[in-house]
Amino acid sequence: MSDEPRNATATAATDADAEVTGGFADRWASFRDREISTVLLTVVGVAVFPFLFNNFLDGYTQLATLMLIYGIFAVGFDILLGYTGLLSFGHAVFFGGAAYAAGIFSASVSSSPLLVLFAGTAFAVLMAWIVGFLSLRRGGIYFAILTLTFGQMSFYLAASPLAFLTNGENGFTSVDIGHLLGVIDIHGGVPFPLTMLVDNMLYVFVAVVTVLSVAMANRILHSPYGTVFRAIRENERRAEFVGLDVWRYKLMAFIISAAFAGIAGSLFTIEGNYVPLQSLYWTESGRIVIMTVLGGVGSLFGPLFGAGLYLYIENIVSGFETLGPFWHLILGIVFVVAVILFPNGIWGGVEYGQDRTMAAIRFTRENGIKAALRYALDLTVQKVKAVIQKIRSVPARLFGGEGK
Amino acid sequence: MKVLKTEQLTKQFGGLTAVDEVDLEIEQGEGVSLIGPNGAGKSTFINLVTRRLEPSYGEIAFQGNSIIGMDPHEVVQRGMSKSFQTASIFPELTVKENATIAALAAEHGSFRFNFFRNQNSYPAVDELANEVLESVGLYDERENQADSLDYGNKRRLELGIALAAEPDMLLMDEPTAGMSPDETKSTVDLIKRVKEELDLTFLLVEHDMEIVFDISDRIVVLNRGSVIAEGTPTEVQNDPAVQEAYLGGVEE
Numbered sequence: 058m059s060d061e062p063r064n065a066t067a068t069a070a071t072d073a074d075a076e077v078t079g080g081f082a083d084r085w086a087s088f089r090d091r092e093i094s095t096v097l098l099t100v101v102g103v104a105v106f107p108f109l110f111n112n113f114l115d116g117y118t119q120l121a122t123l124m125l126i127y128g129i130f131a132v133g134f135d136i137l138l139g140y141t142g143l144l145s146f147g148h149a150v151f152f153g154g155a156a157y158a159a160g161i162f163s164a165s166v167s168s169s170p171l172l173v174l175f176a177g178t179a180f181a182v183l184m185a186w187i188v189g190f191l192s193l194r195r196g197g198i199y200f201a202i203l204t205l206t207f208g209q210m211s212f213y214l215a216a217s218p219l220a221f222l223t224n225g226e227n228g229f230t231s232v233d234i235g236h237l238l239g240v241i242d243i244h245g246g247v248p249f250p251l252t253m254l255v256d257n258m259l260y261v262f263v264a265v266v267t268v269l270s271v272a273m274a275n276r277i278l279h280s281p282y283g284t285v286f287r288a289i290r291e292n293e294r295r296a297e298f299v300g301l302d303v304w305r306y307k308l309m310a311f312i313i314s315a316a317f318a319g320i321a322g323s324l325f326t327i328e329g330n331y332v333p334l335q336s337l338y339w340t341e342s343g344r345i346v347i348m349t350v351l352g353g354v355g356s357l358f359g360p361l362f363g364a365g366l367y368l369y370i371e372n373i374v375s376g377f378e379t380l381g382p383f384w385h386l387i388l389g390i391v392f393v394v395a396v397i398l399f400p401n402g403i404w405g406g407v408e409y410g411q412d413r414t415m416a417a418i419r420f421t422r423e424n425g426i427k428a429a430l431r432y433a434l435d436l437t438v439q440k441v442k443a444v445i446q447k448i449r450s451v452p453a454r455l456f457g458g459e460g461k
Numbered sequence: 462m463k464v465l466k467t468e469q470l471t472k473q474f475g476g477l478t479a480v481d482e483v484d485l486e487i488e489q490g491e492g493v494s495l496i497g498p499n500g501a502g503k504s505t506f507i508n509l510v511t512r513r514l515e516p517s518y519g520e521i522a523f524q525g526n527s528i529i530g531m532d533p534h535e536v537v538q539r540g541m542s543k544s545f546q547t548a549s550i551f552p553e554l555t556v557k558e559n560a561t562i563a564a565l566a567a568e569h570g571s572f573r574f575n576f577f578r579n580q581n582s583y584p585a586v587d588e589l590a591n592e593v594l595e596s597v598g599l600y601d602e603r604e605n606q607a608d609s610l611d612y613g614n615k616r617r618l619e620l621g622i623a624l625a626a627e628p629d630m631l632l633m634d635e636p637t638a639g640m641s642p643d644e645t646k647s648t649v650d651l652i653k654r655v656k657e658e659l660d661l662t663f664l665l666v667e668h669d670m671e672i673v674f675d676i677s678d679r680i681v682v683l684n685r686g687s688v689i690a691e692g693t694p695t696e697v698q699n700d701p702a703v704q705e706a707y708l709g710g711v712e713e
Contacts, residue, residue: 092579273577281565281583282576284554288562291551298511298545299563299622300537302571313576 092275095357099271103264107255119328120372122260124365125267126324131348131360132274133317138346139354140278141310142290143193146342147204150188150211151181151315153337155322157215160229160332161222168235170243170262174323181319182312189311193304196293205339212337229332237262243327263324270320275357277313286310318345351395353402362403366391462525464489464630464662465510465541470519472505479505481686482519487630487664492656494665494673497683498706503666504546506683507632510664511543512536524629534571542628546635548615550607550622557590557603559618563625564589589625597621597651613644617651624655630662637672645672652676674698682706 103125110116130152137143159177167173192203215223223229237243237258245258255261277283285306288296297303326332335341344367352363370391375384399406421429465487472480480502487493495503508514510521512533521528528536537543551559564586569575580586594600597617602610607618616636623631636652637645649672655661656676667673673680674694682690682697684706690697697703 276579277576279580280576280578281569281573281580281586284558284561284580285565287554287558288551291553292549295545295549295551295622296562297533298537298543298549300534300542300566300571300626301562302532302534305572309576 092272092279095275096268096272099268103267104254107260108253114369115373116369118256118260120368122263122328123325124368125260125263125361126321126328127345127348127364127368128361129267129270129324130318130321130345131352131364132270132357133314133321134345134349135314135352135354135356135360136274136277136286136317137310137314138349139356139360140283140290141286141307143307143310144201144346145192145204145311145314146201146339146346147188147192147206147208148315148318148345149208149337149339149341150184150204151318152322152325152341152345153215153332154184154211155181155319156326156332156336157223157229159323159326160232163233163235163326164229164231168233169239170234170237170327173234173327174266174320177323177326178316178319181315181322185312185315186308189308189315193307193311205342208337208339208342212334212339215337216334223332223334226334228334232326232330232332234327234330244330259328263328266320266324270317271357271361274317278357282306282309282313347392351392351402353399353404353406355401356404356408359402359404362407366403462489463487463522464491464524465664466520466522467510468520468522470506470509470521471517472502472509472514473517478686480509480516483683483686483688485681485688487662489629490660490662492661492663492665492676492678494667494677494680495683496667496670496673496680500685501683501706502686503683504634505686507543507634507664507666511541511632537566537626537628538571540626540629541632542623542626542630543632544620544623544634544636546638548612548619550615550619552606552608554607555603556594556599556605556607556610556618559607559622560590560593560603560625561586563593563622567626593621593625596624596655613640613647616640616644616648620648620651620655624659624661627659628661630664633663633665633667635667636665637667637669645669649676 107116107118107121110121111118130148134145134148137145155177158180159173162176163173166176188204188207192200192207195203216225220226224231234243241258243258243262246252247255247258247261251261255264278286285296285301288301289303289306289310293303296306322336325336348363348367349360350363351366352361353359367388370384370388374387375381380387395403395406399409401408417429417433420432424432463486465485467483467485469482469484470480471478471482483502483506485493495506497503505514509516512528512531512535516529523536523539523541526539528539551562554562561580565583568583568586568589591600591603594603597620599610599614599618599621602614607615610618620636633652637648640648652663653676656663665673665677677694680690680692680694680697681688682700682703689702689706690700692700
């Protein structure tokens, strides 16, 4: 059989790899792969984020809070889009639905933020079970259209027939959020040591929920479900024929992603003390698709960055003096450039950079700094030449093949 | 006991009868090949048995129980596995993950409510996945992306996936299609080995007569949806109806 010698070389190569990598690169890789490290990285990230954002990027804490809320939404959406391979165009149902449910619950049942969060999420899960049950009968574009239809249906329901509950086009204004656990004023300031990092309690609350959400998503993706979801994305028929109930797993992916949308929607209500009718509109469903793709489908952290970048352009760049009015255009260009350069989104780009850095470290350790620099120079020259070649070929490609 | 039994199994597409009242019985441990010219209804028959297609009428019993009305995954869970015509694997996952999926389905059944349990807490699944890879000789490739395997190894991986649950019966749709002679030989050896080790019952659809005569205990010949001959390789080879179907069909 022909594969004996090849296997031998493959093993040898792996051994050599492990030896050379060693040290920092190796330790970083093993740290990155552990569950607790993911949680720790998220904690550090959300802790320093408002400080950096407010001081260096013209940000403000309220926007940072909103970024985390949409980040949670996008992380959940990616479980459906990136991992299971299902494109839903109706996730506004779960985000907006949870926002309304949370608002109405706070006004008429209990104003405890934790109960409000729970009620909104539970409502989203219930809706997802129904919408998923009906939409998942069809695949591909039909699934997308069905979910879009359910989204628009819920928008019109909230706009008029259910206006006695939702307050119609004015949005739901009677949101009443009480103190967290009865003592902590969620819209108030923070006690001393925290003041160095952040200035209000709401951010802390949302940040804690974000960390928990990321931890949950991480656990789900490392559970058997994570593997099964990717198997369905890769080859649905084969998954069915190894004996998996693909339909039920798809429904679970749908419900799980809606649960995250529900958490985000409820937080949105708690944060804004108001539910706009807009939160059920189809543009909300479209936004989350763009955020997720921009950040990087099929990664855990990517969608958080996608949500952040989207909201940054929408809220900060739109305030710039000259560029401001064109923020939609800028967003479009950023999206196109990101998708062309990094098909796996911002996070794909980050990972690519990380891999290249690791490879560079390895190469330097092996061959010394001189050889590494020479190699880098060669590579740069090559790349530049390739780009020039590409640009020069544009006229030929535009105006026919004479340039050959 | 009969592992598989079909009675009057029929599938009509509009006016065309693709499978016409086929009665087939397969005994435990038997290796049966289904052959026939193009368009004879072999693939349709396999699709009926795996429940991808709904029969127009007729009965399919697996291990003595009717499987009419079941979903494909339920039939697989009862012990009937299928290997596809093209290497049907999960291309962007690693070789190990491919085997893990099959192991999950074998160990946990078609669905389980366990999305908050870490994969590491199921050592039995991991063990089974490793066993599968060892049995098809792909253990050393486990960290590689399945897409990077050569075609022969992809087919072996696919066979491994199909065998992970130690099925009572394996349906194989042209398992050596598109393989080089070397790859074909090693696949045939692999099939023979698992048949012996697992006492595997199989139903094979194959165009390569050399393979068919090599590994089948019994051959069933299908033409225009009906069984026209049945018997040991030698009997079938000498059957005038078979020669007619293969050689004389052109004139009509």
